[in-house]
Amino acid sequence: METQLDPMKDDLPLMANTNHMLVKHYVLDLDVDFKSQVIEGFVVLFLETGSRYRGVSSTGEEGCQSQFDETCKIRASEQGHVPVSNASVCSSKTEYNDFAVCGKGEKDTSDKNGNHSNEEQASGISSSKNCCDIENHGNEDFLLVLDCCDLSVLKVEEVDVAAVSGTEKFTRSAKLTDVSKELANLRNQIVHELVTLPSDRWKEQLYYYTCCSQAPGCGELLFTTGTWSLEIRKSGIQTPTDFPHALRIWYKTKPEGRSVTWTTDQSGRPCVYTMGSPINNRALFPCQEPPIALSTWQASVRTAASFVVLMSGENSAEPVQLQEGIKSWYYYVTMPMPASTFTIAVGCWQEVKQSFTPAVQTNNEFSLPCSQADFRGHEESCGHVEYPCRFQNPAARLQRVIPYRVFAPWCLMKCCEEHLLQLIPQCLSAAYATLGTHPFSRLDVLIVPSNFSSLGMASPHIIFLSQSVLPGGSHLCGTRLCHEIAHAWFGLAIGARDWTEEWISEGFATFLEDVFWARAQQLSHDEEKAQQELKALLRWRRLRDEVQNSEEELQVLRPNKESTGEVSESGASIVKHGLKAEKIFMQVHYLKGYFLLRSLARRIGGASYLASLRKFVYKFHGQLVLSQDFLSMLLEDIPEQRESGLTVESIFTNWLDTSGIPKVLFLIENSIDCTTAASSIAQKLKLHSYCCKMLNWLPEMKGILLLSIALKMSLASFLQSTLKSQIRKPLLEEGETWKESRLVQQVSGEVTKWIRTNQRIRKSGKKKRRQDEVIFQKLLPDQLVLLLEYLLEEKTLCPRTLQCLEKTYKLHDQDAEVRHRWCELVVKHKYVPGYGDVEKFLREDQAMGVYLYGELMVNEDAKQQELAYKCFAAAREQMDMSSAKVVAEMLF
Numbered sequence: 001m002e003t004q005l006d007p008m009k010d011d012l013p014l015m016a017n018t019n020h021m022l023v024k025h026y027v028l029d030l031d032v033d034f035k036s037q038v039i040e041g042f043v044v045l046f047l048e049t050g051s052r053y054r055g056v057s058s059t060g061e062e063g064c065q066s067q068f069d070e071t072c073k074i075r076a077s078e079q080g081h082v083p084v085s086n087a088s089v090c091s092s093k094t095e096y097n098d099f100a101v102c103g104k105g106e107k108d109t110s111d112k113n114g115n116h117s118n119e120e121q122a123s124g125i126s127s128s129k130n131c132c133d134i135e136n137h138g139n140e141d142f143l144l145v146l147d148c149c150d151l152s153v154l155k156v157e158e159v160d161v162a163a164v165s166g167t168e169k170f171t172r173s174a175k176l177t178d179v180s181k182e183l184a185n186l187r188n189q190i191v192h193e194l195v196t197l198p199s200d201r202w203k204e205q206l207y208y209y210t211c212c213s214q215a216p217g218c219g220e221l222l223f224t225t226g227t228w229s230l231e232i233r234k235s236g237i238q239t240p241t242d243f244p245h246a247l248r249i250w251y252k253t254k255p256e257g258r259s260v261t262w263t264t265d266q267s268g269r270p271c272v273y274t275m276g277s278p279i280n281n282r283a284l285f286p287c288q289e290p291p292i293a294l295s296t297w298q299a300s301v302r303t304a305a306s307f308v309v310l311m312s313g314e315n316s317a318e319p320v321q322l323q324e325g326i327k328s329w330y331y332y333v334t335m336p337m338p339a340s341t342f343t344i345a346v347g348c349w350q351e352v353k354q355s356f357t358p359a360v361q362t363n364n365e366f367s368l369p370c371s372q373a374d375f376r377g378h379e380e381s382c383g384h385v386e387y388p389c390r391f392q393n394p395a396a397r398l399q400r401v402i403p404y405r406v407f408a409p410w411c412l413m414k415c416c417e418e419h420l421l422q423l424i425p426q427c428l429s430a431a432y433a434t435l436g437t438h439p440f441s442r443l444d445v446l447i448v449p450s451n452f453s454s455l456g457m458a459s460p461h462i463i464f465l466s467q468s469v470l471p472g473g474s475h476l477c478g479t480r481l482c483h484e485i486a487h488a489w490f491g492l493a494i495g496a497r498d499w500t501e502e503w504i505s506e507g508f509a510t511f512l513e514d515v516f517w518a519r520a521q522q523l524s525h526d527e528e529k530a531q532q533e534l535k536a537l538l539r540w541r542r543l544r545d546e547v548q549n550s551e552e553e554l555q556v557l558r559p560n561k562e563s564t565g566e567v568s569e570s571g572a573s574i575v576k577h578g579l580k581a582e583k584i585f586m587q588v589h590y591l592k593g594y595f596l597l598r599s600l601a602r603r604i605g606g607a608s609y610l611a612s613l614r615k616f617v618y619k620f621h622g623q624l625v626l627s628q629d630f631l632s633m634l635l636e637d638i639p640e641q642r643e644s645g646l647t648v649e650s651i652f653t654n655w656l657d658t659s660g661i662p663k664v665l666f667l668i669e670n671s672i673d674c675t676t677a678a679s680s681i682a683q684k685l686k687l688h689s690y691c692c693k694m695l696n697w698l699p700e701m702k703g704i705l706l707l708s709i710a711l712k713m714s715l716a717s718f719l720q721s722t723l724k725s726q727i728r729k730p731l732l733e734e735g736e737t738w739k740e741s742r743l744v745q746q747v748s749g750e751v752t753k754w755i756r757t758n759q760r761i762r763k764s765g766k767k768k769r770r771q772d773e774v775i776f777q778k779l780l781p782d783q784l785v786l787l788l789e790y791l792l793e794e795k796t797l798c799p800r801t802l803q804c805l806e807k808t809y810k811l812h813d814q815d816a817e818v819r820h821r822w823c824e825l826v827v828k829h830k831y832v833p834g835y836g837d838v839e840k841f842l843r844e845d846q847a848m849g850v851y852l853y854g855e856l857m858v859n860e861d862a863k864q865q866e867l868a869y870k871c872f873a874a875a876r877e878q879m880d881m882s883s884a885k886v887v888a889e890m891l892f
Helices: 066-073 167-171 183-195 199-213 370-374 410-435 475-486 503-520 525-548 581-585 588-604 606-620 627-637 639-643 648-656 674-684 688-697 700-720 731-740 742-764 781-792 799-809 816-828 832-844 850-858 862-875 881-891
Strands: 012-014 021-033 038-049 144-147 151-159 217-220 222-225 229-233 246-253 260-264 270-274 294-304 308-311 320-323 326-338 344-347 404-408 443-447 456-459 462-465 494-496 573-575 623-625
Touching (some): 183 199, 199 294, 410 475, 410 606, 462 475, 503 588, 525 588, 525 742, 588 606, 627 648, 742 799, 816 832, 816 850, 832 850, 850 881
Parallel strands (some): 494 623
Antiparallel strands (some): 021 038, 038 246, 151 217, 151 246, 260 270, 270 344, 294 326, 308 344, 320 326
8 A cells, every 4th residue: 555645634644664674672761851841862772674574685686675665755854744645756856965963962953844864974975865766776775764753853873782791692593603793783683682582581681671772872873854754774774684773862852742741730740741642652752653563662761859750661660869859760561562552751749548458349240250261271372472471470360450559649639549549449350350361460540630631541551540530429530440441451452453443442441441330339230231221322412413513534433444454565654634633532433432342242142242352352462453353253253143144344334434323223132043033934924834844845955945035035024023122223213212221211300300490480580489399319420411411402491490400419519521511501501600610620621621612602602702712811821732722723
């Protein structure tokens, strides 16, 4: 697939040429400076030749020209756009003629666009020569392309790993006896041996990674940076095999860089963290962004002693005092992961400690899950690349609750201790009971600043939660925690091979959120069913609204369709709509994915479905997948569903490749014995007796053929009548059935009371006549959300009704989901006494308040518009960039 990037679109380019070379390990050595809001230091890359080019060198018979054409096509060397169209882009106009050498502490010589390069001084290559010149095949230098933006790259150098004491043992392998002892080849062979050490030598591997990262440089490399990439070359090196396999890149971030946000926490103290930017980590360190580039990493981070450094790492780092006022923190991971999952948060966080040890329920529901027994005989069959896998560790397989810590700003510690800290072991245990072995060895949970644009974000070993999940009891906090914990399996341990298929992560996490939370609460079967039907109705209403108010193109879960997972010859690709600001606020991938999985679960049966999920987790952990990997495995386990018309292709057509709400009619919800089905059809057509007689005397094959014809002839009539009760309804109709559930019916009764109360208040006018007291029932948080949504559909609610509503349920003390609906009611009915609640929500719940700005503007009410402008002016400077862009478009 040839990658064509349109500068007018909102696609995110993944520039790294991962098919040529793969980064296997990163060593980061960084200083965090809050005064300048800059992170500065170096990253060392340990690389391996891509599988397509292993064994190919400058003296080999194979040529390596095609990748250079592709590299030229996807280069991004101009500010503000990605010029890719055809080979003419790489004409002689693109030159390495504006280089300057600078190192750490030296003068930063970037151009007016912030792009950097280094001057070639004595290489003997003319400044007019284009290293991607398609006219000179066989003479051009190989380019290593990394994803990079918003960085000041100061110097790139080759690392002399051969100078490290002890690495000589990596050259004694029998595999190296015929290898040239040229120093460059020797260095590359050392790196190769290091990155391929067996997993039981991971400590030794980390030690040598550290030593090699501190080795001296052995020559600067030529580089140039553009809008989206860093391109590195070594003069005279024309193949990935001969290119240096250990590089050190000196760089510093920019305060406006989009991978991290510099802000203050809720206690007013400075902090910086990776907030899940659409551009991922390329503005934090040069890296390979494509998910296929799985790598490990280690990082040493130095900062002022008053700060705490949290990071995606397997170890619970303890700071080391380097000098007065400066501490260093060290983390590492041994499980290969996409570089996009690297996470860091530096701030004056306080660890939340508990004064007692919570009891975790150990009844049958939380005992050793069947997943541990299901695959005990397949312990040796992990399908991922070699690493120290917890699924192979007997102790890890029995670990119901992994070690965890909670961090928060000082002012939120009490709230975290009361709610969050006690929920974590319950939710971890529920997740283990559902899916089995925890993929990661420990967990940190951090309450991030108020400008965080989501309710939560999961990364390896660490979860970010918004402060919005804390108030109003345990419900929202528990459900969100369960959602993020689910990402440990779906999204992290199992990742999408194509980022446009984010439903694989979010759809599964949304579905499992309900399962985990029901088990964490120890609900009965009926209670679980009632809560999940209520939740399904709420999500159905949200999906319906989103489909009506969003671009159709953004509603497709597999936008690349049959091209999903394909990349260019070099490995570069694009993430469709990856830079669209409003996309990060859309829920369609969560909701549509959830309804697909819910439909499959109901059709197959809950227990069988969860067993299939456990099997999928065991088979694919540590790997990247596409939609068809899960769907194919699922249908292989239930061949009777394929016979009823359920296929991977039909799911693509009806669910993943189209916009809107699926209108598909799933045929039969429960499995039906073929003989019973055939008999029912024959009876319906008055053919039963005739078919039986025919089967008595016709040869077996003819009888089967006749019955098959009868089945086909009568299928339509059969589905319309005999098995009407067992036909899966379209999603459009199924939304109506959830209204019949007990919890929803209870809400409907309360809505009726409020409507009547409002009518009485309106009739009484301003006279405060004594009203007959109405007894309102206590409602669950999700019931309150539904109640307020139903009341939002009423044309008019009197101020006294709204006052009574707020007082009855103490709405300002409820969780953020409830308060959001309350704010919508306030805005719709211009309830001035509630404007303070709206202002507080927009200030403290930025993860959920974006579209309230639009509602404040649409009424064209002067007071409401003034409120919107006021709140935005106060929050804009600290607001997430995407959020600020979306709100600004609403207001101006």
